[in-house]
Amino acid sequence: MSIIIDKERGKKVAELLYDSFSTTGIHGRTDMPEDITPNRVVRGSLDHILFLTLTVSIDYQRDAPSLWESSRRTFDDPETRYLFDPKLLHETPLRKIIEDMQKYKLSKKTKKDAYIWRTIGITFYKKWEGDPCKFLKNCNWDSSLILNRLRNDTHLYNGRLVPDYPYLRGPKIGPLWLRMLRDNVGITHLRNLEEVPIPVDIHIARATLTTGVVRGQFKGKLGELFKYIREAWFESVKGLSIKNRPMIALDVDEPLWHLSKYGCSNRDKTTGYCPLLNRCEAREFCIKGKVKIENRIVELET
Template sequence: MSLIMDSRRAQQVGRLLLDAFRGDGIFGRTFMPAHLLPRGVDRGSRAHLHFVTLTTAINYMRDADALWEASRRTYEAPQTHYLYTPRQVAQTDTDKLIADMKRYRLARKPNKDADIWQTICITLTRHFNGDVYNLLERANFDAPLVLATIRDRRYQFPYLKGPKTGSLWIRVLEDRWQGHHLENLDRVPIPVDVHIAAATVMTGCVRGPFDGPFSKLRDAVTEVWFSACQGSSLYALLFNDPLWHLSRQGCRKTRGFPCEYRNQCPVARHCTETRLVKDGSRASIAA
């Protein structure tokens, strides 16, 4: 069972979604959970950079809205504000760190999340003078080189270095932080999670039948969005936000077909009414 990748269809779907997202939104959604800043933080600042970097690192297996809301509350509270200063976190007792990350529900898995958070802060302190900006600068603000840096075995950036989370971080930096433009964004793959995959399948950009590892489907989704951008000024990361909303508010939410959201959907005419079924590490698509 081979997957069919339709890059021409992806071009059409992608442009419609981008136009909608930049206009009235996808089902009314025009921004992502990471787009809202804590009070007192200026866009493009070091504080903003550390806020999005550390929060993105624990953005796994949890509701994104709840995570970013918890992170904003944690940042704004005087008792926990220090959590976004890598040098201070690197020197903090583990029990205190866990307790403070639990205070406003920043940590969903307290021990694991605290370990991720502190490990990254220790790496930043030891190798980059406690500043994410220094990491970006050392990589010449080149997006693929930034990813290569955090994946270098000399450094420890758990979860942030992952294939999905790393790309997501680059997307947030370019789109929301905007403290410095990143180069070669066209070489960074779209961060494929179940929502990006589901929207890509539902719109027919990748088609089955298929029953196999989700990793194989993820590779196909990555390839089709790369291909959709060839010969244009667009790059695959641009499609992340609208695809995510399309699935989260529509494709994965609908109770049946015809889809109850079709009258609000900007790509309804491309809908194949084909669900992606994901079970652990496996995925299936009907014919």
């Protein structure tokens, strides 16, 4: 393995993508799948926070637009609205939750997703009176402590300790939740967000590799590159400023996601040819060579 992190290239990519996403968009888009709220839900309300928190907890190996659409339809249906109420999740048998999460295809892995969803809901009901903000306040709004507590807080279940926040505690979903709390809910007093790593998924990985911010020779599991990708964006944004504040790694999450999903995903995995190159905002950084990601295996020759 021979991997290079090019933070100077990363600075230029970060500035370009952030500016594009904030103005004209990337491949014509300036919105994220989670930006649309369910009907009659007020941005920043407890309903909004619970909608985002529970939905993002099962945002793994999913097509994001379809996941969030399914969640909105589930929320808007009076018969399945209870799935977003921690008290009612506590009172409802798991088998009914499994059944109702399938009505609008909210769950993909039926039993697993229902377990994750119900466990997190019950945690907020039993420990935080149904309000995730009480958990955040207990963590003193400190992002590093929030992530640490997500990873380590447990409860006793059938005689053994199990996580309070399954999957919400993960290295992708935890940081993603914090970004949504800032950007979608509007919580402005989260502290130490600069210490939160970028939530790496296949799109963040692909966009980082195809722009050459992380490049080299590699063949192996995609997850083995995640530490390089996190480090690359931690380092690349240092010294950059946006909106009268320092840029942080979370600020390039949405732009990179768009670049990959609506752009780099169309690139030929072996030759590097991209049919969208001429109208891509990041075309000057599109690196030549092989960037092949299939079944969580990467072949990189750049």
